[in-house]
Amino acid sequence: MNPNKVLFVDDESNVLSAIRRVVQDEKYMPFFAGSGAEALTIMEDNEFSVIVTDMRMPVMDGLTLLKIVKEQYPRTVRVVLSGFTQLSQMLVTINQGEIFKFITKPWTASDELLPVIQQAIDYYNLQIERDTLTDNLAAKNIAYQNIFKAMEEKKAQEKSELRHLYKISVLLFSLWKKNIAIVADKSADQQIRQDEIIHIAEVIYLTYLNQLPTIINSRTSSALISEIITNCDNHLVINNISKEELKTKGNHNYLVMMFKILWHILPEKQEKINCNLVQNKQSDGRVKLDFSIDLKDYIFAPHDENQLKIACALFNKIGAFYNMGVSLEYVEKELSCVHINWEISEV
Structure with a gap:
């Protein structure tokens, strides 16, 4: 002193x-x-x-x-x-x-x-x-208040996730019931395909459970792109169209999980797949991320397309909790692109 x-x-x-x-x-x-x-x-x-x-x-x-x-x-x-x-x-x-x-x-x-x-x-x-x-x-009082606030927010988030998980479970059980009801009327080949669709649902559901409770973290645009590419075995090429480096806060793990599963259920693996990223700042201070995965070089059999549709339906059901959405784009009745949209907070 x-x-x-x-x-x-x-x-x-x-x-x-x-x-x-x-x-x-x-x-x-x-x-x-x-x-x-x-x-x-x-x-x-x-x-x-x-x-x-x-x-x-x-x-x-x-x-x-x-x-x-x-x-x-x-x-x-x-x-x-x-x-x-x-x-x-x-x-x-x-x-x-x-x-x-x-x-x-x-x-x-x-x-x-x-x-x-x-x-x-x-x-x-x-x-x-x-x-x-x-x-x-x-200072300690403020720190304790912040801790208590974070704990309350975490509890509220976990309760909300449990309610959301219940809805997802209801959807999956409904899907399985339909499968059981119609499987007896199908041929052996059709039963195999139906089992594969159920397998896709199981993979998505269990992978989602494995990443709970949700971790809210921050990522820069470049860090997020790098993480997605790594989880797609470096076969994805993501072009940041806006060229802007933003920092976002949210459940990035779920977004990465969607890319990883989509990559692994594609019918045949291309050496490189192009994906464009467009980032738009909203008037409310949030950021809208729009990923467009180019599928024009793929030839989809009906079974493969159905798998992708099932996966997107489940992704949408779960992703709605995090303001994420997945949609398929068709050009002349041919599957052309997968869009992944996410409205997220900017840091």
């Missing part, structure tokens, strides 16, 4: 010299000024614990100086050392300058000056400790 600083102000050089001799062995750092103006100049570059000033000085008297110090440096403890002891003036000084102590001249070092200065320093240190404790308590 830095030593306390004490400023002594008096227009009489012999008084300052006497004070200098008395305080030279004290633990605090003494400073000396011969006028109020000089004192204020020194105070601009130093943080003083205590100021000790004479009252009767030319140009700027002690009362004027103390009023300025009170306004500009309210923590500095103010002490008067003066031979001017008229009661009315002393009361004005005490009331307007909020004086800690009033020492009259002539003074004794051991009985008056040094004890009063030490008391003033102790009082200053107590103020600093109090203010530090108050600031620390306020």
Whole structure:
């Protein structure tokens, strides 16, 4: 901890010299000024614990100086050392300058000056400790409030996810029931294809369960693109059309999961698949991401197309919880593109 600083102000050089001799062995750092103006100049570059000033000085008297110090440096403890002891003036000084102590001249070092200065320093240190404790308590209080708020938000999110999960489960059970009801009327080949569709639903459902509870994190555009490409075995080429580097906050894991599953259920693996990303800032401060996966080079059998439709339907059902959507685009009745849209908060 830095030593306390004490400023002594008096227009009489012999008084300052006497004070200098008395305080030279004290633990605090003494400073000396011969006028109020000089004192204020020194105070601009130093943080003083205590100021000790004479009252009767030319140009700027002690009362004027103390009023300025009170306004500009309210923590500095103010002490008067003066031979001017008229009661009315002393009361004005005490009331307007909020004086800690009033020492009259002539003074004794051991009985008056040094004890009063030490008391003033102790009082200053107590103020600093109090203010530090108050600031620390306020900071901790804010931190605790933020923790409690985050916990409440997490609980609310988990409850909402459970309700959403229930709806997804109802959808899957409905799908399985339909499959059981019609499987007896199908050929063996059709039953195999139906089982594959159920398998797609199972993969999506279990992969989604595995990434719960939802992790809300932040990603830059380039980091998100890199993560998607890595999870698609580096076969996806994503072109950021807007060329803008944005930072978004949301459930990026679910978006990556959709890309990964879509890539793995495509009927045949191309060496490279093109995907365009368009980023649009909305008026409400959110960002709309539009991924367009080019499928024009693929030839889809009805079974493969049905798998993709089932996957997109499930992705939409789950993704609605996160403001995500998936749609298929057809050109002349041929599957041409998969669109993945996401409205997300910008950081």
